[in-house]
Amino acid sequence: MEKRPTSHDVARAAGVSQSTVSFVFTGRAGISPATRQKVLTAAAELNYRPNLAARSMRTRRTGRLAVVVPIATLTPLTLLPGAIAAAQEEGYVVEVVSLPHQMTERDERLAELIGSGQYEGVLSFTPLPSAHAGSGPARELRADPRPEEGEPDQVVVLAVAEFDDDMHSAGALADALPIVTMMEHLAAGGQRRFLHLAGPRDFRSSLARREAYLATIERLGLESLGVIDGDWSGRSGEDAVNALPDGILPVAVIAANDLIATGALRAATRRGWRVPEDLTLTGWDDHPQSAFLAPSLTSVRQDRERLGAHSMHRLIAAVRGLPAPPAPTDLLRVVWRESTGPVPAA
Structure with missing residues (x-):
């Protein structure tokens, strides 16, 4: 052997x-x-992999980190590959632990994890109970997480603000700046009439995109056909475009996600409207199928894997008593495709 x-x-x-x-x-x-x-x-x-058991006996460090996620949600799974890879590169073992949805039960489960002595740090992409901050064996981290001097054996708990309790985007992924970028580009190309197909109002990301849309309309002196509320489905986009009156072309439709945009594209095609000549169209999320629509869909790509890696690097830096790494600034990127006309130069 x-x-x-x-x-x-x-x-x-x-x-x-x-x-x-x-x-x-x-x-x-x-x-x-x-x-x-x-x-x-x-x-x-x-x-090479360090002997975690021997290291734990020598240093009282376990070499183990936990990522906690709410039960019955798939959203954080898009962040996990980056977080796990980042931890493994630093010689840590990572375990993914489910937390109950109810806050009181979540508090009890978190307390068990902290008191188990198995983990040096705990990372969560959702809010956690604040009762652990500064008390007991746990230390909750803020914007610039660093351990207190003389407290090397505390369990570091880092709850990043990327999602709220219902797993709706709330942090960097809710930044609406790409909406502004897409509208400015279309306006520079001569587009003056816009329509926003929004997501539900109980999503922070949906509200941010709505506000960015309205602010850009006012700042650039554009004409808005309004903001149409809906859900995140393709049917929402289809119904909205079917309800538009004749004689409003050309128009730019800013959809809150790719599914809404796909429904809008279907309705426009059935009405005999050409995309992008009569109706320009943008989405959000850059779903895998969006590049293969006819025409292909301009969308916003979210680098969730990189965000997961950055969050894990923050946790590890705090565990080791090092400064927090700088936050990435380009997690969201517009992917220009055929639905908005000629692709702009990089």
């Missing part, structure tokens, strides 16, 4: 001491980024 690589093997390959390898995997401060990267590269090439 092939011998399992040791920290001595990693040290030899990286050209550093064995203690340096140990310091890297226990998160000790004072290791330069270049040295740390050499150790991690050598470890990856050798397929």
Whole structure:
């Protein structure tokens, strides 16, 4: 049987001491980024994994992190691959733990996790009870999470603000700036008449896009046919375009997601309206099928995997007593396609 690589093997390959390898995997401060990267590269090439049990006995660190998600929701799963990969690159084992939907039950389950002694840190993409902040074995993190001096053994709890209790986008993913970008581009191309097919009002992201739409209409002096409320379905978009009067072309339809936009496209086609000559159309979410519609749909891509990785790096930095990494600024990107006319140069 092939011998399992040791920290001595990693040290030899990286050209550093064995203690340096140990310091890297226990998160000790004072290791330069270049040295740390050499150790991690050598470890990856050798397929080295630290002995978590031995490390726990030596340092009282378990090498384990938890990501908690509400029961019966799929939304955080789009964030998990990035979060898990980021933790594994740093030598941690990650467990995904379900939390009850009820806040009181969630509080009890969270307290069990913190008191179990199994995890150095807990990451949540949804709000968590605030009762744990600064008390007991847990430390809740704020905007710039860093541990208190002399408290290396506390469990670090990081609740990022990307979703609310109902798993509606509430953080970086709710930023409506791409709506402004798309409308400015269409207006610069000569489009003056707009219509917004909005999502439900109980979504923060839907409200943000509505406000961005209305503000851009006013700022650029454009004509608005209004904001039509609906749900997130294709039927919502289809009904809205079917209800439009004749003689309003050309018009730009800003849909709150790709499903609404797909329904709008179907209705426009059945009415004999050409896209993008008579009706230009944008969506949001960049669903896989959107690139294969006829015409293909301009949409907004959300880099959820990268957001998950950044959130995990924040947690690990706090566990190790290091400064928080800078937040990514380009998680949302407009993907220009045929439904808005000629694709603009990058």
